[in-house]
Amino acid sequence: MKALVHEEKTGTKGLSYREIAELEPNAGEVRVKLKTAGLNHRDIYTLQRHKPTDPPLIIGSDGAGVIDAVGDGVSDIQVGDEVLINPGLGWKEKSDAPPQGFEILGLPFHGTFAEHVVIPAENVVQKPQYLTWEEAGVLSLAALTAYRALFTRGQVQSGMKVLIPGIGSGVATFLLQFAKASGATVYVTSRSEEKCRKAVELGADKAIDSNGDWHEALGGEKMDLVIESVGAATFNKSLDQLRLGGTMVTFGASAGDVVQLNIRNFFYGQFNLLGSTMGSTEEHREMVQFIEKHQIRPIMDHMYPLSQFEQAFERMEKAAQLGKIGFHIR
Amino acid sequence: MKALVHEEKTGTKGLSYREIAELEPNAGEVRVKLKTAGLNHRDIYTLQRHKPTDPPLIIGSDGAGVIDAVGDGVSDIQVGDEVLINPGLGWKEKSDAPPQGFEILGLPFHGTFAEHVVIPAENVVQKPQYLTWEEAGVLSLAALTAYRALFTRGQVQSGMKVLIPGIGSGVATFLLQFAKASGATVYVTSRSEEKCRKAVELGADKAIDSNGDWHEALGGEKMDLVIESVGAATFNKSLDQLRLGGTMVTFGASAGDVVQLNIRNFFYGQFNLLGSTMGSTEEHREMVQFIEKHQIRPIMDHMYPLSQFEQAFERMEKAAQLGKIGFHIR
Known part of the structure; x- marks a missing residue:
């Protein structure tokens, strides 16, 4: 063959x-x-x-x-x-x-x-x-990764504010679709105006420039949940968008592995940083049921x-x- | 006055x-x-x-x-x-x-x-x-901080392996007592031989030198839970002791605020990093009940x-x- x-x-x-x-x-x-x-x-x-x-x-x-x-x-x-x-x-x-x-x-x-x-x-x-x-x-790979990151790890709920930095990747587009289907308000970032425009067409409530000032672009809105897969280039900007007690799930580092983390800001914020990767057969089955229910493509x-x-x-x-x-x- | x-x-x-x-x-x-x-x-x-x-x-x-x-x-x-x-x-x-x-x-x-x-x-x-x-x-302040970090945030359970780096502080000694009273196996670290000796008297299952090789000193045992309050001096050594999917709670940084975090190792490990500080009136009440029940001083x-x-x-x-x-x- x-x-x-x-x-x-x-x-x-x-x-x-x-x-x-x-x-x-x-x-x-x-x-x-x-x-x-x-x-x-x-x-x-x-x-x-x-x-x-x-x-x-x-x-x-x-x-x-x-x-x-x-x-x-x-x-x-x-x-x-x-x-x-x-x-x-x-x-x-x-x-x-x-x-x-x-x-x-x-x-x-x-x-x-x-x-x-x-x-x-x-x-x-x-x-x-x-x-x-x-x-x-x-x-499978991208949708399963998105499913575990968003549901099992991030515990997304209807009404939550969710930020997805770097909307280009396959996983990120699934995250957008899954979070919207769950009733969350979804914000995304991209360096590309074209991708920002498309993300809004796909249901994003707001799409902002990755290279800009996120606080300003988000009008000071703080996030319940950030699903971060870009890596070093956005990691700390992402963390800065969390509300007190908010959660950031990380599963990717295509733009750099190593970041500086300010521990004091982290614990005063009572933040949660949760690592995720792939998912189990059980989560794959749940993911397929979820996309069928919501007819997600x-x-x-x-x-x-x-x-x-x-x-x-x-x-x-x-x-x-x-x-x-x-x-x-x- | x-x-x-x-x-x-x-x-x-x-x-x-x-x-x-x-x-x-x-x-x-x-x-x-x-x-x-x-x-x-x-x-x-x-x-x-x-x-x-x-x-x-x-x-x-x-x-x-x-x-x-x-x-x-x-x-x-x-x-x-x-x-x-x-x-x-x-x-x-x-x-x-x-x-x-x-x-x-x-x-x-x-x-x-x-x-x-x-x-x-x-x-x-x-x-x-x-x-x-x-x-x-x-x-109050130390025991409440320890209570929230260990129970509300760390969700300690009987049988867990728990590591407490830097056993000197008031909070750390409460952590040791609370974790033992919960049925956990408790490992501690200190730079002081004297503190290591006292920690074992107080119930620690093992006390190791903070400056040494932790993997070796712990015989390769991995931890379900690390309660980290030292800060930069031990942060990454602490993280390295977690089992896959393990949790580290951080609430202090007396030995430095800023650390380098390897995101890729973090998400492949499916780790949880949870910030904590102080606690609520409800947790204070629970803490007082807990110490009375276990007659902790x-x-x-x-x-x-x-x-x-x-x-x-x-x-x-x-x-x-x-x-x-x-x-x-x-």
Whole structure:
């Protein structure tokens, strides 16, 4: 089969779209013939973390397609089922943190940027009928991350004021949709006027310039909840927007890992800073129920054929997208 | 009456033990003839925050004594009642954060380092009979801070592993006692061998050198809960001891306000960082019930006559104490 394979060199230079051996499902596993796949920031990190000396790896975490082989002992899934993939391996129930051995599809195990992927049967979910193949293929990683950050960790409630700095990413657009569907008032920031404009179209109550004075732009409104995934570039500006006793959930640091934190301001503010990443199978199931109930569709940025992976990675590295970037497979 | 008054100069240089006019209780207030008072780090900050151009101020937050005058409309407290003082003004029920207008006795309002103090009737509590006057006078601020940090914020449970860096302070010794009474396994740190030894006598399961390698000293044990009040000197060492999904409560920064925080490590760890400070009247009531139930007594470091305030402040500024420093009044 054809697949996007990483080998020999760190970064995108190590990627090639080439033939690689087909895999067969073992007991408890299924094989999915993929129709679409979704690109995530994680895939960029994978190209740094997967070593040139490691065996060749098919990257990619998100995807959707049709079951075309079923391993022994799998009873509730049949060949022909239309499914989307939950890429979290080995984290079943909602908990403080993933258990030992938790992995995400695409490193160290072969991922979804291929004609087929073999995964545990518990990692496929029936595709909601109202979603297109494109929407189903880009959903899981970002929507699950957003779901855990906003609901399990942030405990969003109707009427809360929620700030989402950096509205471009796939996760951020899900956060906006999920928070609005929950009845929150939602503020977003972006460096791009175009993204601010689109965010308001998508339901944001206010969209402000990331580079400006946030206090002024928000008219002094303080936030119950900030969901921060930009990192160092906005971390302290985000924290400054919290009301006393407010909560900031952090799950990303694409714009820098290390920040200066003033502890005294933090404890006088009685703030809560909560780290989050991915989510469990239980949260994935809840997330799919939530989007079906509210008929939420991923915001689609652009779909590429898998052979044009270079353009897709470049678009994400420049943070040019609003919403999800995905691949058509064959 | 005689009182410890701050005026004209910043810091301890502005302190004098001198005559100042007596106060009378207004409606809803009571006057307490103080027998003892307790010294807190807050009193040191007050000497920095109370400006030389402000009117003279009687400092001090903690105290215990006998009611000797009652304002109009006060029905449940009588002259002769033996009471201790809750220094939190205007924060009634347990909540995310204190309401607008919350203050702590001793700035901007006259405090307890005096023969008498006038306060709202809701701020006195009947002295538990098993406590000495010395113990009752040093209790409130530190024990309330410890109570909110450990229970309301940290949600300590029996069987948890709890780390308390910097075991010297009054709050830290309450944390140790409260956590042990709750059935937790408690680890403490100190730079002083003597304090480590005493902490083990007081019930700590293990006491380690603050300057050493904590991972090694703790044998790789990870903590469910860290209650961090030292500040910059230990903040990141403390965070490193958390188990995945663990919680660190922070309420102090005597050893530095600003730290470098690695956001990526924080969110991959799914950590919780919770700011805390003081507590409400409701939490003060719960705290007094808790110490009565468990017959907990404050760890007493040293009592001074109020006229020897300079020695008391010096001892706290050098962090030489283990437990509470207090004053006998007359």
